[in-house]
Amino acid sequence: MPPSDRRIWDHPILVFxxxxxxxxxxxxxxxxAYEGESVAAALYAIGIDVFSYSAKxxxxxxPFCMIGKCSSCFMIVDGVPNTRTCVELVRDGMRVERxxxxxxIPSTTPPEGAEExxxxxxxxxxxxxPAGLSAALEAASYGLDVVLVDEHFRLGGQLVKQTHxxxxxxxxxxxxRGFQIAEVMxxxxxxxxxxxxxxxxxxxxxxxxxxxxxxxxxxxxxVRPRAVVVASGAxxxxxxxxxxxxxxxxxxxxxxxxxxxxxxxxxxxALVVGxxxxxxxxxxxxxxxxxxxxxxxxxxxxxxxWFVHAAKVRRYGVPIMTSHTISAAWGSExxxxxxxxxxxxxxxxxxxxxxxxECDLILISVGLAPDARLLAQARxxxxxxxxxxxxxxxxxxxxxxxxxxxxxxxxxxxxEEATSAMIEGRIAALSIVSKLAEGRRGVExxxxxxxxxxxxxxxxxxxxxxxxxxxxKEKATVSHxxxxxxxxxxxxxxxxx
Amino acid sequence: xxxPSFRRTGxxxxxxxxxxxxxxxxxRLRKGPVAILECPEQIPCNICVDACxxxxxxxDKITDIPRVDWDKCxxxxxxxxxxxxxxxxxxxxxxxxxxxxxxxxxxxxxxREGEEVWxxxxxxxRVGRGRVVKVWERNRTWVVTVEVPxxxxxxxxxxxxxx
Numbered sequence: 001m002p003p004s005d006r007r008i009w010d011h012p013i014l015v016f017x018x019x020x021x022x023x024x025x026x027x028x029x030x031x032x033a034y035e036g037e038s039v040a041a042a043l044y045a046i047g048i049d050v051f052s053y054s055a056k057x058x059x060x061x062x063p064f065c066m067i068g069k070c071s072s073c074f075m076i077v078d079g080v081p082n083t084r085t086c087v088e089l090v091r092d093g094m095r096v097e098r099x100x101x102x103x104x105i106p107s108t109t110p111p112e113g114a115e116e117x118x119x120x121x122x123x124x125x126x127x128x129x130p131a132g133l134s135a136a137l138e139a140a141s142y143g144l145d146v147v148l149v150d151e152h153f154r155l156g157g158q159l160v161k162q163t164h165x166x167x168x169x170x171x172x173x174x175x176x177r178g179f180q181i182a183e184v185m186x187x188x189x190x191x192x193x194x195x196x197x198x199x200x201x202x203x204x205x206x207x208x209x210x211x212x213x214x215x216x217x218x219x220x221x222x223v224r225p226r227a228v229v230v231a232s233g234a235x236x237x238x239x240x241x242x243x244x245x246x247x248x249x250x251x252x253x254x255x256x257x258x259x260x261x262x263x264x265x266x267x268x269x270a271l272v273v274g275x276x277x278x279x280x281x282x283x284x285x286x287x288x289x290x291x292x293x294x295x296x297x298x299x300x301x302x303x304x305x306w307f308v309h310a311a312k313v314r315r316y317g318v319p320i321m322t323s324h325t326i327s328a329a330w331g332s333e334x335x336x337x338x339x340x341x342x343x344x345x346x347x348x349x350x351x352x353x354x355x356x357x358e359c360d361l362i363l364i365s366v367g368l369a370p371d372a373r374l375l376a377q378a379r380x381x382x383x384x385x386x387x388x389x390x391x392x393x394x395x396x397x398x399x400x401x402x403x404x405x406x407x408x409x410x411x412x413x414x415x416e417e418a419t420s421a422m423i424e425g426r427i428a429a430l431s432i433v434s435k436l437a438e439g440r441r442g443v444e445x446x447x448x449x450x451x452x453x454x455x456x457x458x459x460x461x462x463x464x465x466x467x468x469x470x471x472x473k474e475k476a477t478v479s480h481x482x483x484x485x486x487x488x489x490x491x492x493x494x495x496x497x
Numbered sequence: 498x499x500x501p502s503f504r505r506t507g508x509x510x511x512x513x514x515x516x517x518x519x520x521x522x523x524x525r526l527r528k529g530p531v532a533i534l535e536c537p538e539q540i541p542c543n544i545c546v547d548a549c550x551x552x553x554x555x556x557d558k559i560t561d562i563p564r565v566d567w568d569k570c571x572x573x574x575x576x577x578x579x580x581x582x583x584x585x586x587x588x589x590x591x592x593x594x595x596x597x598x599x600x601x602x603x604x605x606x607x608x609r610e611g612e613e614v615w616x617x618x619x620x621x622x623r624v625g626r627g628r629v630v631k632v633w634e635r636n637r638t639w640v641v642t643v644e645v646p647x648x649x650x651x652x653x654x655x656x657x658x659x660x
Binding site: 010011012013164165166167168169170174175176177287288301302303306307308309310311312313314315316317318320322419459460461462463464465466 | 500503504505506507508509535536537538539540541542543544547548558559560579581582583584603604605607617618619620621622636637638654655657
């Protein structure tokens, strides 16, 4: 057992209040963690890099996304294989083992008394990030009964790991740090008696008649809401290069979860691939956590993210190498270095320009892909929009998809950023309220939605910095007439309301 | 359209700032502390406009570049603390033979008043040492005023503490 402790105790922005000590077994050896830590964070904190060995070639694998989207952190927990250790809380006495190849089928019988419950709700919100929280708050403030579902064990989505202050305006939480926005919204929500929050729960499918299945721990829920907002976020994209599966190659967001949500230093010397806002912001946060950033690589001839974010890391001496990319990662059970290479104007590597750099962490920040699978399963009409990061549902301007009363908001509707996600969440909820609420309140909601739509499209998104996302969202937005036509042509599998 | 050099390097030059109208005139700099907002892109953000106690920052739309009214600005440094992009600075050239630069700081250790710290340029070079004259904090952004050689007033944009 490595004696190291990668936990961060002093941080300029964050205070890590660690709960009481928890003891569990890793490969039969007793180890210590703190209450409130995920198994993955706790193991990483004590120096465990290898979480499993791959099924075919037995290659070592470590965590990648840290938010329950990839399968890199699968381990056997209390005899159950393929457990996502990044969203599994540590418990006293639990037994965690590395998976070596395919795991045997669990021999334990399912827990006695697994329950089922039918929920009543006006609005089901799937995802508790910026878009979902905003939608739930807005709908609940008009008196609608809301069920909010999230896979993680706390609300806030990716806001909880954002330590930088948000842009925008005072009214849009601008000036607050991301995790503070999550705190404000969660706090507000907890005071609303008409909102039920289901954490560690997954909305796994839409069924005939407008039923949605939700799987929680030892419990299955069924709900037939009058409307649904899908705010299921996004996942980080991979990059293909030799050695990209080595422990220590991680999503930039994964490293952010480790260091900012759990206070665990992801490495000592980092190489960051991709200079979009995520890569730039995470690099700055690495410096704040005491990690050296060797370089940020950018395959394009200019920096991807916003100038002010780039300036922040440049001032502390981090080089941003444009027209450069990674060609290989090396190491045995953990990254020990990388080969980087210059590219020509067609992005082909220039022979002879290879250079080796020493690092123990390689962070991939080459974009996000919307997670709109539930909408696709419900047979919402989808379109591949490169500007938005992948397939997204077509929607009207008020964010209703071709599945009647099934809405989309935030990154699931196409990659943009958190402030527009919050605005979208509110638009979707207000549009629902305008249909469901009686009389004056419904009219009021419709007017408010109209104002927000106007602000989002005619002010906020007119920034040239958002032009790519705007172009994408234009491609994904259709008129109400077109939507009716689409519904006739491609009938949805279900409908709500 | 040609990509401006700061988009390729992450470093903006004094000439670029001047040509964008983001630098106060010489005579204003000599009068006393004044804010410089190194914010050349149209970020949808107006936090500084709301934060400025003197009402010295102007923006018609949320996507405008912030403009400082150099006569209204008193160089208090509130924008340095509040700017989400950490792109606001204060420069004071009113004293002979030296200058004062106020920068945002979000690293440990936090500089102490009277302490000598490293002076960093926009591209991260250690261009000298300077004495910290004032430190205050708002929501974990420390606002640090440091004395610098006059010729470095337009170069120093960060400090680093080594203890």
